[in-house]
Amino acid sequence: MFENLSDRLSQSLRNISGRGRLTEDNIKDTLREVRMALLEADVALPVVKEFIGKVKERALGVEVNKNLNPGQVFVKIVQAELEAAMGEANTPLNLATQPPAVMMMAGLQGAGKTTSVGKLARFLKEKQKKKVLVVSADVYRPAAIAQLERLAADVDVEFFPSSIDQKPVDIANAAIDYARKKFIDVVLVDTAGRLAIDEAMMAEIKALHAAIKPIETLFVVDAMTGQDAANTAKAFGEALPLTGVILTKVDGDARGGAALSIRYITGQPIKFLGVGEKNDALEPFHPDRVASRILGMGDVLSLIEEVESKVDRAEAEKVAKKVMKSGKFSLEDFRQQLQQMRSMGGMMGLMDKLPGMGQMAGKMQGQMDDKVTVRMEAIISSMTPKEREHPDLIKGSRKRRIAAGSGVQVQDVNKLLKQFLQMQKMMKKMKGGGMAKMMRQMGGKMPPGMFPGR
Template identity: 85%
Template sequence: MFENLSERLSQSLRNIGGRGRLTDDNIKETLREVRMALLEADVALPVVKEFIAKVKQRAVGTEVNKSLTPGQVFVKIVQSELEAAMGEANVPLNLNTQPPAVILMAGLQGAGKTTSVGKLAKYLKERHKKKVMVVSADVYRPAAIKQLETLAQQTEVEFFPSDTSQKPVDIAQAAIAQAKKQFVDVVLVDTAGRLSIDEDMMQEIQQLHASIKPIETLFVVDSMTGQDAANTAKAFNDALPLTGVVLTKTDGDARGGAALSIRHITGKPIKFLGVGEKNDALEPFHPDRVASRILGMGDVLSLVEEVERKVDKDKAEKVARKVMKKGQFSLEDFRDQLAQMRDMGGMMGLMDKLPGMGKMSDQIKGQMDDKMTSRMEAIINSMTAQERHHPDVIKGSRKRRIAAGSGVQVQDVNKLLKQFQQMQKMMKKMKGGGMKKMMRGMGGKLPPGSFPGG
């Protein structure tokens, strides 16, 4: 997400960031570039106008002139105004009510609403330790009820059955009554996808809302519709008292206009981002972290949280102990590392959160794509246990068998073995106290600041 915007903004702000002195002319030129970048990202025009006016007001004022590094201060101003446009801080779900807390999910057809219900159920169960029930009040699409039942099974949460002969209000009320009996903490109510211009459907959801009085009413919207996402959110907000927005399909949206427009146009916070197809691909929305990512500064906090959550610490410690003690590192260990990387959104997902990665060339990024890690995993899976622990035995006929088994060429197997040998050499150097020596050795060859304290 924000790929195009990040590229454009980073470039124009890099140019001004190194300036020792700011003049009206170079501020004007940079703001023109920022304005174009935002418009190309499909940010709504009123949002762009207000954003530029605020940055200009602060940049021309004393805030910049008194600074020793005015270029850097200008970049900070842009960053803080990006945060302000998106809402400044994360707004968590409000579950502070007599259980069960009812969350109503509304949205357009095809926005990813039912999938988001499944993701949110998993999020609440795993990260907030809540007992969750999901129910579908979509009586127009039997497939939606079946889809939610499947998602409930996958995420191991309660599912309240419903069918197309029932009324949405009756379904929701029965589910809440059942949830009270089962001591459920949160009930997620999925509704039929509707068009904002469909008067009958809008009346139906208004009646449903009045009947169950949800503590949260979330509008699910596809980020790839750009500023249209903000406009449809406004139409729904006029009909329903929305409490927040879930922005879906952000992994396929290189522009990011919706994220920058929604708060301004609806006055409602974005609470979650859908960042992929998997059940756990839902992230709380942090405007400060997103602003940092847009400006190519990475998002280390989210990365650390993800590592904490998804890395198997026991397995990682076991490998670390083995490497430190014996200098051993097998292809099986290598495969586990690749699998954990995949669970954290793959190589590109990790790189997006690292500072300065936006400046990397496309050629280098191309060498680190997620297809490559999947291919490497497939090659290792096609080996026998003996081959994984003793790769030296992998010669001609074995290479051909492994290549055929994993659907790759023999040269791909050779490439993996070569990369693994290099990694093994590095691991052997870490044996005992070798890690410190190696870091010291590398520190002398790297530019200042490459390592902490460097």
């Protein structure tokens, strides 16, 4: 998400970096570029006008700090206004009520409501340690009820059964009564979507809202619909007292206009981003971190959180100790590293969160994406345990057997072995005090502050 906007803004802001001071003349061209970048990202026109106006006002009234050049000051102003447009800080779910806390999902059909219910149930269960019940009040699509039942089983939360011959209000009330008796903390109510906004749909969802009085009414919207997402959000916001937004399919949206428009149009915060198809692909929305990513500054905090939640620390420490002590790094160790990297969104996902690496990720597209790492894993999995420990054994006939077993060509096996040998050489340098020396060497090529003591 935000690749196009990030590229355009980075180029625009680079043009002002060498200026001596901020004046109306020298920021005029940059502001025009920023305006074009936002419009191309499908940001709503009123949002663009207000954003540009605020940036200009702040830039011309600012005192330039002697430690910063005017270009850096301008970037800071743009970052602050991006954060303000998206809500400044993360707004958590409101759970301050007598259990069960009822949360209702609203949105058009195809926006990802039912999938988001499953993801949110997992988030509440794992991150907030809550007992969760999910229920479908979508009486128009039997498939939606069956889908929610499957998702509940996948994330190991309780599912309350419903059928198409029941009324949505009766279904939701029965689920809430059940949750009360079973001391369940949160009830997530999935509602019917339509292909377009219509009066009957709005009347039904308003009646449901009035009956169950949810503490959270979350609007689920597809980021890929761009400005239309903001317009749909406005229509739902006029019908329902929304408390927040879940923006889905952001991994497929390179523009990012919806994220910048929705807060302004609805007055409600984006609370979560749906960043993939898996049931753990739901991230709390942090405007400051997203603003950093838009400006190509990375998102180190999200990366750290991801590492902490998804990396098997004990396994990583075991490999690190082994490498530090002996300098040995096997193909099996390499395979485990690939699996852990894939669980964090792959190489492209990691690079996108590292400062200054967003544009490089675009250049590397197709060289180190998920397909490549899956193929590398398959090749290593086709080797015997002995071959993984002693790759020098892998010669002609063994290479042909491994290639056939993993469905690749012999040259793919050769390429993997070459990459592995390069990594093994690097790992050998870590033995003893080599790691500290390597970090010092790398420190000169990395942005200031990336390593301690710099």
